[in-house]
Amino acid sequence: MTETFTLVHLSxxxxxxxxxxxxxxLNIKRAFGFLNWQRHRRFVHVPSVAERLAADALAHAPDHIAVTGDLANLGLPGEFVTGLGWLKSLGEPHRVSVVPGNHDIYTGQLGGPSCLETWAPYMRGSESWTETSPVHFPYERTVGQVALIGLNSSIPTPPGVAGGRVGPMQLAALARSLERLGEAGYIRVVLIHHPPLPGQATARRALEDAAALADVLARHGAELVLHGHNHKQSLAWLKRGDGGGIPVLGVASASAAFGYKAEPPARYHLLRIRRADGEVFINCEVRGLDGEGHVARIARDDLVMPSP
Incomplete structure (x- = not known):
């Protein structure tokens, strides 16, 4: 693969x-969440900002768009309808992939269709592309020489807890997917909402089985892991068993109208991926709101594992 594959990452x-x-x-968790939304978060997360970032991303004619969760706030069926409208504005289901976040699977008390039902067309694998096939994780989507593997790390949690879990069944299936897709020569991009490595989030916000997930990734290999959840830009490296490295890239919120606490204004990733001479090269451009409120380039770098 010598041509460049352009992938947008929003979250x-x-x-x-x-x-x-x-x-x-109504339950206790949603009551506290609603108060936090009313007092603080509704002023930070502005739909028109998310629309502006989406328009900027689409102007770059990406080959695919990956969304790593938290389209909703309180996990309400009405919010899933709003989220579906936003996904449709990004593109048709075969051009956009999404995985759920902890705010999408906020509580077990739904009162209507879940996000897994409402957003199902954007979470079905390439080999099960029918309108009635159920969603299962991890799903695999192949676009040219790139394979996107979507994990569900989100589970209903008690009030004050925003952690997640992948679970042994997904981990075993992920190991098989990574091996098979790697042997077939695909560039493997893993999508997950929670930061996948130990120590990347506080205890109440962390992935319970991050160590187990990191072990699967290290043993079976991947070329890139994308996540959200922390509302911050981050780049970590996971060492593979063969001595190479896997870039683990976190992105800020796609709708933040301004910096809030340690979180920057809205950002997204414009990733350019290519294979040459048997190696995979990834360039990451961070785009988002600049100091004057315009959507512009914030930074651009090649993802190269630092020397030991």
Missing amino acids: DAHLGPIAGFRLGN
């Missing part, structure tokens, strides 16, 4: 306003 849009909040949806 944590937290689309408002909160829609479809009924008495039957």
Whole structure:
């Protein structure tokens, strides 16, 4: 593969306003979440900002768009309808892939279709592309020589907890997928909402089985891992068993109208991926709101594993 594959990475849009909040949806976790939204987050996460970033991303004519979760805020069925509209604005299901975030699977008390049902067309693998096939994780989507592997790390949690878990069944299936796709020569890109490595999030926000996931990735290999959740830009490196490195790239919120606490204004990744002479090269351009409120390039770098 000598041609360049352009991949957009968006996350944590937290689309408002909160829609479809009924008495039957109310529980303690949603009550606290709604108060936090009303007092703080609704001023930070502005739908028009997410729309502006999406328009900028589409102007670069990407080959595919990856969304790593948290389109919703309180996990309400009405929010999933809003999220579906935003996904449709990004492109048809075969051009856009999404994995759920902890705010999408916020609580087991739904009162309507889940995000896995509403967003199903954007989470079906290439080999199960029918309107009625159920969603299962990890899913595999192949686009040219790139294979996107979507994991679900989100589970209902108690109030004050935003952690996640992949689980042994997904981990075993991921190992098989990575091996098979690697042997077939695909450039493997893993999508997950929670940061996948130990120590990348505080205890209440962390992936419970991050160590097990890191072990699978290190043993079976991948070329890139994309995540959200922390609302920050981050780049970590996971050492593979063969001595190479896997870049683990986190992105900030796609809808933040301004910096909030340690979180920057809205950002997204414009990734250019190519294979030459048997090696994979990835260039990452960070685009988002600059100091004047325009969507512009913030940074651009090649993802190269640092020397020991």
